[in-house]
Amino acid sequence: MRIRTFGRHLKEGTKNIVRNGWMTFAAVSAVTVTLLILGVFLVLAMNINHIAEVIENQVEITVELDLSIEESQISPIEDQIRNIDGVKSVVFVSKEEGLEQLKERFGEDAYLLEGLEEENPLNDIFIVKAYKPENIDYIAKEITKIDLVTGVDYGKTTVDKLFAVTRWIRHIGLIFVVGLSFTAMFLIANTIKITIYARKREIEIMKLVGATNWFIRWPFFVEGTLLGILGSLVPIVLIVFGYEFLLEKLNSNLTLSFFQLLPLYPLAYQISILLVSIGVFIGVWGSMMSVHRFLKI
Amino acid sequence: MNYMIEMFNVWKTYPNGVYALRGINIKIDKGEFVYVVGPSGAGKSTFIKLMYREERLTKGKIFVNGFNVERLKERQIPQLRRNIGVIFQDYRLLPNLNVYENVSFAMEVIEAPKKTIKKRVPEVLELVGLKDKMAALPNQLSGGEQQRVAIARALVNNPAVIIADEPTGNLDPETSWEIMELFEKINFRGTTIVMATHNKEIVDTMKKRVIVIKDGKVTRDEYRGGYSYED
Ligand SMILES: Nc1ncnc2c1ncn2[C@@H]1O[C@H](COP(=O)(O)OP(=O)(O)OP(=O)(O)O)[C@@H](O)[C@H]1O
Numbered sequence: 039m040r041i042r043t044f045g046r047h048l049k050e051g052t053k054n055i056v057r058n059g060w061m062t063f064a065a066v067s068a069v070t071v072t073l074l075i076l077g078v079f080l081v082l083a084m085n086i087n088h089i090a091e092v093i094e095n096q097v098e099i100t101v102e103l104d105l106s107i108e109e110s111q112i113s114p115i116e117d118q119i120r121n122i123d124g125v126k127s128v129v130f131v132s133k134e135e136g137l138e139q140l141k142e143r144f145g146e147d148a149y150l151l152e153g154l155e156e157e158n159p160l161n162d163i164f165i166v167k168a169y170k171p172e173n174i175d176y177i178a179k180e181i182t183k184i185d186l187v188t189g190v191d192y193g194k195t196t197v198d199k200l201f202a203v204t205r206w207i208r209h210i211g212l213i214f215v216v217g218l219s220f221t222a223m224f225l226i227a228n229t230i231k232i233t234i235y236a237r238k239r240e241i242e243i244m245k246l247v248g249a250t251n252w253f254i255r256w257p258f259f260v261e262g263t264l265l266g267i268l269g270s271l272v273p274i275v276l277i278v279f280g281y282e283f284l285l286e287k288l289n290s291n292l293t294l295s296f297f298q299l300l301p302l303y304p305l306a307y308q309i310s311i312l313l314v315s316i317g318v319f320i321g322v323w324g325s326m327m328s329v330h331r332f333l334k335i
Numbered sequence: 336m337n338y339m340i341e342m343f344n345v346w347k348t349y350p351n352g353v354y355a356l357r358g359i360n361i362k363i364d365k366g367e368f369v370y371v372v373g374p375s376g377a378g379k380s381t382f383i384k385l386m387y388r389e390e391r392l393t394k395g396k397i398f399v400n401g402f403n404v405e406r407l408k409e410r411q412i413p414q415l416r417r418n419i420g421v422i423f424q425d426y427r428l429l430p431n432l433n434v435y436e437n438v439s440f441a442m443e444v445i446e447a448p449k450k451t452i453k454k455r456v457p458e459v460l461e462l463v464g465l466k467d468k469m470a471a472l473p474n475q476l477s478g479g480e481q482q483r484v485a486i487a488r489a490l491v492n493n494p495a496v497i498i499a500d501e502p503t504g505n506l507d508p509e510t511s512w513e514i515m516e517l518f519e520k521i522n523f524r525g526t527t528i529v530m531a532t533h534n535k536e537i538v539d540t541m542k543k544r545v546i547v548i549k550d551g552k553v554t555r556d557e558y559r560g561g562y563s564y565e566d
């Protein structure tokens with residue numbers, strides 16, 4: 039394409055956006071709302087995924103052994119656990135070590151535990167880790183079957199709940215976004231249809247004297263792209279600044295700081311690129327939807 | 336021998352079941368001036384629309400300046416249309432563009448070089464006699480002048496053939512004659528012209544080739560013919 043031709047398309051496309059002020063406003067608003075909601079869901083989903091991953095990887099199984107266990111019985115049990123599929127590591131913590139750790143955790147209040155050495159109420163335990171969080175359930179079940187194992191404990195409910203929440207957020211987000219995208223596309227298609235109606239005679243003459251379909255399409259392509267880009271500006275600004283604000287609030291509040299949210303960068307770039315791309319996609323799709331029929335002359 | 340337009344057993348049925356053309360065979364030479372006449376609804380406009388593929392034929396073959404019209408792919412149609420200048424009864428000018436812009440528009444949209452446009456547009460406007468009205472808007476012109484602009488637009492890209500569907504249909508007799516003289520001039524310079532018309536007086540006086548279409552068939556084809564299609 040000649041540069042002059044491209045300039046012409048750019049000018050025509052921009053002119054239409056200005057000329058149909060109110061429709062442009064409606065279409066851009068629709069894209070804005072769509073992308074804003076999409077963006078919020080994305081940030082939410084990305085963070086929940088991140089947190090879930092962190093927690094999942096921390097999940098370990100605590101295996102309590104019978105109080106009456108003999109020292110010679112311990113290593114066969116360890117071997118049995120190791121032989122279960124998916125087990126990554128098995129660490130033995132004797133009741134004495136367990137008590138030490140407990141004391142450390144109590145810190146200054148450790149005197150409360152004085153004297154427990156004589157009659158240690160703790161069990162010997164194994165700490166078992168899995169290669170994949172999904173295997174935890176299976177491994178725990180297998181361990182329960184072993185003799186002299188009195189208890190198996192892991193944060194099953196926490197993990198399950200987290201998974202359920204992530205799933206729900208994804209589904210709801212998807213439904214919202216698909217629905218809104220269609221609305222936005224429809225509004226863009228309508229905006230551009232108005233332009234096309236206004237320029238029907240022009241298009242007819244272009245076709246008659248032998249302009250190519252792409253020559254006719256380009257200004258509408260430009261218009262759709264611009265509508266999409268315009269619609270993505272406000273959501274990007276709101277989401278990036280909003281997120282930065284949220285991170286600051288969380289980090290200054292210690293009780294909440296165990297929420298390890300994703301850092302602002304590269305998230306801000308990812309979200310911006312994603313929202314602009316989706317905006318442009320919606321815009322181009324909408325414009326092509328309405329131009330298509332008019333080229334069949 | 337290469338003809339400008341050839342039709343072989345051309346049929347056209349509209350989707351609503353109307354048989355507009357039923358087996359047209361016609362050959363038009365380069366440089367000819369042809370009138371197409373016939374009663375209303377006979378199929379004249381259909382005959383013309385098939386040539387630049389506004390409508391597609393149902394059966395048969397059409398060649399226009401070497402293009403096998405029916406076989407063209409969608410993206411090849413612009414090439415065909417750059418060989419044809421089309422003129423209508425209602426002028427079809429762009430109301431917001433002045434005379435010069437209406438004509439240059441046809442060159443811009445096929446991406447002609449700027450220099451060529453600047454040189455060619457005044458030439459054509461001179462030919463149609465509107466050189467001193469270049470800045471006027473269509474609604475500041477008479478019907479005859481508007482049709483001259485449309486003719487200039489059809490001519491500006493140097494088509495091999497001009498096809499006109501009742502170009503004088505909205506004009507008074509005197510203006511019609513002036514437009515006809517313009518067409519004669521254009522034909523004299525070598526452009527083939529095919530014109531559908533209801534103007535009996537003009538057809539009878541000009542003594543050109545006359546093709547009569549009735550009920551979708553060619554019922555008469557005479558050189559130096561007259562208008563009458565009532566046998
Ligand atoms: N788009 C269309 N769809 C259906 N039928 C059509 C269409 N265009 C034309 N026809 C029919 O085809 C027949 C031929 O029409 P056409 O316009 O070619 O006639 P015409 O000779 O140009 O008439 P006129 O002198 O009144 O302009 C008519 O019966 C008309 O009703």
Ligand SMILES: [Mg+2]
Pocket residue numbers: 379380381500
């Ligand atoms: Mg007609």
